[in-house]
Amino acid sequence: MINQQRIKLVFIIFCFFQIFYIFYIRSGFNLDTFQNPFAKSSGITYALKPNVIEIKNIIEKNKLKNFNLSNNLSKDKYLYQRSIEFNYPIRINKSSKFIFINIEEKHPNSCKIIEIGNFTKLIEC
Amino acid sequence: MTKIYFQKKITLFLSFFILNNYLFLSLNFSALFLKINFILFISGVFVFYFKNFRDNIYLKIFFILIILISLGVPVFDWDPRSIWLFHAKRIFYDNSIFSVSDNYAIFSHNDYPSLVPSLAASVAHLAGHWNEVFPKLAFSLMFLPPIIFINIYIKNYNYLIFLSLIFFFIGKYLFNGWADGLLAVYFTLSVFLMHKLISNNFNLEKKNLFLNLIAILFFVTLTLIKNEGLVLLVIIFLITFVLEFSNKSLKKNFKKIILLSISFIPIILWKYFCYTNSLGNDYINNSFLFNLELRANVLENYKLIFYFLFLNEKFLIALFIFLTSFFILKNNNLFKFVFLIALTYSLILFIVYLSTPYDFYFQLNSSATRTIKSISFLFGFFAIYNLSLKKNNLI
Numbered sequence: 001m002i003n004q005q006r007i008k009l010v011f012i013i014f015c016f017f018q019i020f021y022i023f024y025i026r027s028g029f030n031l032d033t034f035q036n037p038f039a040k041s042s043g044i045t046y047a048l049k050p051n052v053i054e055i056k057n058i059i060e061k062n063k064l065k066n067f068n069l070s071n072n073l074s075k076d077k078y079l080y081q082r083s084i085e086f087n088y089p090i091r092i093n094k095s096s097k098f099i100f101i102n103i104e105e106k107h108p109n110s111c112k113i114i115e116i117g118n119f120t121k122l123i124e125c
Numbered sequence: 126m127t128k129i130y131f132q133k134k135i136t137l138f139l140s141f142f143i144l145n146n147y148l149f150l151s152l153n154f155s156a157l158f159l160k161i162n163f164i165l166f167i168s169g170v171f172v173f174y175f176k177n178f179r180d181n182i183y184l185k186i187f188f189i190l191i192i193l194i195s196l197g198v199p200v201f202d203w204d205p206r207s208i209w210l211f212h213a214k215r216i217f218y219d220n221s222i223f224s225v226s227d228n229y230a231i232f233s234h235n236d237y238p239s240l241v242p243s244l245a246a247s248v249a250h251l252a253g254h255w256n257e258v259f260p261k262l263a264f265s266l267m268f269l270p271p272i273i274f275i276n277i278y279i280k281n282y283n284y285l286i287f288l289s290l291i292f293f294f295i296g297k298y299l300f301n302g303w304a305d306g307l308l309a310v311y312f313t314l315s316v317f318l319m320h321k322l323i324s325n326n327f328n329l330e331k332k333n334l335f336l337n338l339i340a341i342l343f344f345v346t347l348t349l350i351k352n353e354g355l356v357l358l359v360i361i362f363l364i365t366f367v368l369e370f371s372n373k374s375l376k377k378n379f380k381k382i383i384l385l386s387i388s389f390i391p392i393i394l395w396k397y398f399c400y401t402n403s404l405g406n407d408y409i410n411n412s413f414l415f416n417l418e419l420r421a422n423v424l425e426n427y428k429l430i431f432y433f434l435f436l437n438e439k440f441l442i443a444l445f446i447f448l449t450s451f452f453i454l455k456n457n458n459l460f461k462f463v464f465l466i467a468l469t470y471s472l473i474l475f476i477v478y479l480s481t482p483y484d485f486y487f488q489l490n491s492s493a494t495r496t497i498k499s500i501s502f503l504f505g506f507f508a509i510y511n512l513s514l515k516k517n518n519l520i
Contacts, residue, residue: 008285018293019190029194
């Protein structure tokens with residue numbers, strides 16, 4: 001006769017061990033995020049690269065309704081996709097006059113610089 | 126109210142409100158209705174927790190721990206960010222599941238069904254704003270109905286083994302914003318319910334209204350989690366049909382199969398919406414046959430798929446315990462049913478990988494471990510279920 005209580009205890013310990021393993025090794029748990037999970041910007045600095053966050057900050061500061069990325073920036077698939085999803089409901093629009101360009105990129109003379117960040121510049125054309 | 130009756134009722138209640146949330150969004154109900162619907166759903170969770178706190182205590186403790194972990198995990202990965210939570214964000218801001226008809230951000234697979242994102246959007250509605258962390262709770266909450274439900278059939282230490290299987294096979298997918306864990310659990314429970322309602326010899330269960338309703342809700346949920354869910358449900362029906370036909374009991378169960386097949390209606394409507402709005406699927410396009418033909422003649426490709434899909438420690442463990450369980454306790458009907466479903470899905474996976482429009486190696490490397498999860502969990506679950514039948518002397 002198998003001792004049911006003992007099997008139960010073994011699996012309770014096993015479950016706790018697995019949860020601890022998932023939490024400690026597999027989850028990417030972050031104390032900062034946990035301390036403030038309902039804040040608007042919770043977790044973003046851990047999930048996104050600073051250039052993506054910078055674009056959002058510039059968009060919010062300048063109250064843009066839409067934006068575009070220069071061809072150079074669009075080639076960076078990560079930046080392109082993250083900018084789209086992270087900035088929603090502000091949409092990327094190819095005909096937008098507000099264009100983000102790389103910090104080292106030269107812009108046409110007809111465009112004026114709106115803001116310069118650490119990684120990107122916002123220009124209006 | 127007996128414990129079993131309560132568990133069936135709470136499963137039905139929670140599943141209903143998950144789907145009702147999707148229905149409200151489909152019908153363009155205002156955010157107020159979504160909030161009320163979600164509050165009712167959460168009150169169901171509270172009733173489950175506090176009606177008799179000591180019942181199912183381990184699940185309750187483990188689930189709280191999962192929720193706490195989830196609240197400290199940012200959304201890192203591509204799929205959760207670009208597909209599931211991005212769709213949820215769109216639903217939250219646009220208040221509709223149909224706003225994807227503009228095909229904005231084409232990379233986000235606008236044709237994917239949006240049941241889980243719609244629940245995540247409702248979590249955000251309740252909080253009043255969008256952020257990157259708490260809407261993800263919807264993914265964890267959706268695990269509750271099937272996990273509560275299975276306690277009716279798997280009890281005592283077997284239930285703890287079942288929970289350890291969940292942690293082992295599903296692991297971080299319980300909270301990280303991927304839909305593959307949900308797919309695996311709902312798929313397995315759908316196979317289980319189909320077995321209970323069709324192939325099982327217990328007539329009393331077959332006629333149980335609650336069980337039939339839960340089956341329909343789980344089937345619908347399965348199809349609306351991911352595109353794979355539709356394929357999996359078709360396989361479940363197909364294998365049921367074939368086995369019933371070969372056992373000459375199709376006539377007896379035909380009406381029931383037809384009745385259960387109403388579960389396909391929501392996904393058919395969604396697919397119709399995608400078709401009319403030209404929201405395409407990456408996999409089914411002009412290059413499907415071309416890629417298949419190109420890769421199907423090369424033996425090396427089959428080896429590579431086999432390697433990525435099956436030479437995976439979790440799958441091998443699941444297969445081992447599945448075979449051992451059915452070796453110890455012969456249950457041919459159940460074995461045949463589960464094994465044929467797994468085999469058919471594996472064959473379909475081979476075809477899908479051979480015809481992928483993406484780089485063959487990249488596709489396998491990035492998705493094989495996730496796609497095989499459904500079969501691994503299926504095997505693991507039925508191994509435990511089969512052994513629990515012996516304990517209850519049900520075969």
